[in-house]
Amino acid sequence: MNKDQIEFNKTVNQKKKEASVKGCLRGGDEQAGCSGKIVSAHSIQRGKILASIAEGNEGKIYYLGLTPAEDMMSMVPEFKPEGIKKFSTFSGFCGGHDKAIFQPIEDAAFTATAKQKDIYAYRAAAKELHTNLESKRLCEIQLGDKLGEDDFPPHFQATLPMILQGHLEVPEFIKEVMIHGATNHQMRSRHKQCEHNIAELSLICNALTGAIEHDRSSEFEHIYHCLNEAYPVACCTSFIPYFDHDGARIISEQDQQLIALSHATSCLDIKNVLLNIFPEAGETHIIFTFSKGNQNFKRAIERLLKLDDDSLRIGLSNIILNYSENSAYGPKYIEENFSLEQITTIKELFSSTVFNPSAFQKGNINLFIKAPSATPQ
Template identity: 65%
Template sequence: MNSEQIEFKKLLGQTQKEASIKACLRVGDEQLECSGKVVHAHSIQRGKILESIADGGGENEGKIYHLGFSPAEDMQSMQPEFKLQGIKKFSTFTGFCGGHDKAIFQPIEDVAFSATTKQQNIYAYRAAAKELHSNLESKTFCEVLLGDKLNVDDFPPHYQMMLPHIKRGERVVPDFILEVILQGEKNHNIRIRHMQCGHSISELQQICDNLTNAIEREESSEFEHVYHALEGAFPIACSASFIPYFDHDGRRIISKQEEQRVAQSSAASHADMKNVMLNVFPEGGKTHIIFTFSKGNLSFKASIERLLKLEDEALKIGLSNIVLNYVENSAYGPKYINDNFSPDQIKKIAEVFAVSAIDRDKFRKSDINLFVARPTATTQRLVPGGSGRER
């Protein structure tokens, strides 16, 4: 890592620290008083799931791979890659006090998974809560970046009309004017992101409230689950909430018009919500898959029913497409990845992940199957750019 990369990471870390939120999402809970001390809660369970996936352990902290980005050497782009991280820190968020973290998730942490409705509700709730907390921090991050420009329109319509002509070289303006216009465009995009975070927060809070009522009061939920189990405990896990614009095959299931509505406003009712929660985890010799979504989201339900009718290999490829295109909070066993995929395949996995991570309106269909048979060989290939150290 060169000096520019180190400085970039330092500045990013400082901004993220300023935007961090440490508050219990269940404050005001009638059934359990908040303990007051917010903990680093795992969105993917450490003891039962991450430890089973990780390499190492014992006296040394176990480590997993996750997909992420690092700045390129020339600092002109961000490069996707598998990154090594210890399980104590991976997938944590500061969204619960110790009391609520224990009380809410005990039925899935201390009890074997048996796919009961309550357990599936809890898994879905944790995924939605993690995404809610992420959006709260993203919204604050935008506010930190914008400062006093949060409510200032420094990218008026005539700048918006002018900029494409400038970028194509059809119009020339003084450098100081160009700098103002480009900064205005940047601030405008951050304000759009700030607004979208607000819409997401509103919907995710409603989802969390509905699932909480179902879990704690056994009330009927506006959300349903589709559960499937793969034979074999693959060392892959994820917990995520996302809006799927495409199905596993890259076909649109949310129209362009509906996508614009989602970007510009919150859903009017639970039935209109497009958020989907996905949990994947190995336990008891199987890999469990839970899709949770609004009962009104019929197009997504139909797409999952199509997926589950496929033969085993095609189903696993389709599921891999969903995970790589929509999920950032995922963990993989390092030895499993290194032993089962060639360097070219590993690079391709990262590239598929990068496409939609950068632009959520894009879907990269591939023939990658993440759920392959466990290796029997003892040799281990090294991921390009990897050194076996935490990065």
């Protein structure tokens, strides 16, 4: 890494630290029923899942992340090693609630009961909610008093592209003011998006905790699927599925624009879905969770599960790579099973949607490679 890259990482980490949110999501504003301090909760279980994927004395996994390029002009995707003590943690629960809520999946074998599926889904929603609370705070810190001020009015929006393309000349200081305004404008949109996500994810969390604590069904349903081999691949994520596994639109462009403008006020209208994948007891478990009102997504997953085994695994891999930023992989498994060319494709699929959810890319990667069967004698 060169000096600029190191400096960039330092600044990013410092900003993230300033924006960190420590509080118990279950306790709410009053921290009701909370006990113990706020813990580093794992969104992907450390003891059973990450430990089984990790390698080496220090227990490292691979995850896909972005690093600034040498010339600092772009972000480059790569597999990064990370210790399992730290990976996938978030400061969103007090010790008491963390233990009470997640015990039925931490200490008992996974048998795909309704309650266990609800708890897995809840953890994915809580992790995403916490991420959005921190992103929102980061926007507020960076915007300062520009949060409520429009410093990128329509005439700036109309003329800046022409100025940047050299078709229109203005004094340098005006150009700088406009570029700064454009950055703030983008951050204000991001801030709004976080507010929408927070509203919807809070609805999901409330519905699921209601179901978990009172043993009843909620407005959310699960589709569970199981591969009969344990793969060192795990993810715990929440996303809006604009596209299905094949790159076909589930949500129209028009609806996508509407989603960006407002948030759902009822669980049945929620488009956010949750996905948990994890190896346990010789199998790989896959849980999709979505609103009962989201029939388009349900049909898309049903189509995926009807495919032949290889196509199903490729479709599932497309979903993970395009939609999940919280996935762990076994380092050796990746290095030994995928060619350099395939690893490049994996990174491309991962980075395509990070900045633009409309840029879903369909690939031919299968993240769940079957162990070679013994050659018949």
